[in-house]
Amino acid sequence: MTVTLRERALACRDASTAVSSLDTAAKQRLLRAMADALDADVSAVLEANAVDMAAARDNGTSAAMLDRLRLDDARVATVANAIREVATLPDPVGIVTRRDVRPNGIEVERVRIPLGVIAMIYEARPNVTADAAALCLMAGNAVILRGGSDAMHSNVAIATALRRAMREQGVPEAALTLIDDPRRDTMVELLQLVDIVDLAIPRGGEGLIRFVTEHARVPVIKHYKGVCHLYVDRDADHDLALRLLIDGKTSRPGVCNALETLLVHRDASAAFLPRAIARLRELGVDVRGDEGTRALVGDVTLASEDDYAAEFLDLVIAVRVVHDIDVAIAHIRRFGSDHTEVIATRDAAAADRFIRAIRSAVVMVNASSRFSDGGELGLGTEIGISTTRLHAYGPMGAESLTVERFVVRGDGQVRHPHPAK
Helix, strand or coil: CCCCHHHHHHHHHHHHHHHHCCCHHHHHHHHHHHHHHHHHCHHHHHHHHHHHHHHHHHCCCCHHHHHHHCCCHHHHHHHHHHHHHHHHCCCCCCCEEEEEECCCCCEEEEEEEECCEEEEEECCCCHHHHHHHHHHHHCCCEEEEECCHHHHHHHHHHHHHHHHHHHHCCCCHHHEEECCCCCHHHHHHHHCCCCCCCEEEEECCHHHHHHHHHHCCCCECCCCCCCEEEEECCCCCHHHHHHHHHHHHHCCCCCCCCEEEEEEEHHHHHHHHHHHHHHHHHCCCEEEECHHHHHHCCCCEECCHHHHCCCCCCCEEEEEEECCHHHHHHHHHHHCCCCEEEEECCCHHHHHHHHHHCCCCEEEECCCHHHCCCCCCCCCCCCEEECCCCCCCEEECHHHHEEEEEEEECCCCCCCCCCCC
16 A cells, blocks of 8 residues: 555654654664665665766756765765764753743743754665765654755665664654655655654755745745855965865765855955965866956956856856955855855954844855855754754754743742632
């Protein structure tokens, strides 16, 4: 008999009760077992990934998307180790974040509790299957995973290993439910299960995220794209700035924390830009600049407004010479996506001005944009990056998959006392 999506989602919700009741030690044992299971199944995972990679190449998938899809021994080991790292982090469930005693004697606590059922919608990133499962379970939640068709074989292989570990640890497998139906109609149905799903998190290209946002009836946390900037201030250390530029643009150009735009103070431009552009070109980067840039390096392609708004996800960068830090900030406010911005400067006042003026989820001072990642920021791994100003902002770890509720303790206090008869 065919099991409907709603029935599977209901089973996941029922399993969330069992997960939410696990203590910290049980969750740690579970995650370590999941990591071990993934290590044990590495051959099956890589075989499945090879099928996905071959199909993606035949379909003309871009190099950036192929890089996101590809797994190898080292990447699978990294995913397993990320699960183990999540297991070492503080358990967010049950933490009392505030405690006050009111004048009437009631004690008011704010306590972290699980969200419930998380729907994770993603594409071309098989590691998300494991990352999302680990973070959701550590936070006491169940998770419904709906990956894209391009990574379906990889996702199934990873989920099979993780669910085996759950079964062996006595945790209901339904708490990790993988939807292997790639149809858009199925995704829409999932996004409208308002009585079952507590939160949806899309992770992928801008088109997927906009589709989820437009069709969801459940709450959605998302970021549309990562238009990340590096601003080189007037007195920046040029060697340092160049390292940030090369790492941010070329180490992995197809990810959302890669640099897309370089802004350079006019007082630093003559000394910095020719050297920087020469190095970028050595590494195969297509450089597009404004007239100020072209005055220093004449053969640079003229950048358009669309270039400054673009998430290239490729070896392409837009460059602009700016009058001062205020113009740089205005540019970022206009073209940025609230993801990650970087300033290279030796001026502490300029750094503070930049931090205060930029509202993006992550702001870096003299550090690469590539550190805008849950693992690098101490979250073990991340379920996504939020540029939605709700309960979570920036890279989201286990704590971001909980909410605070009020617990009130008293000894008989009432709001409107009545005289005893």
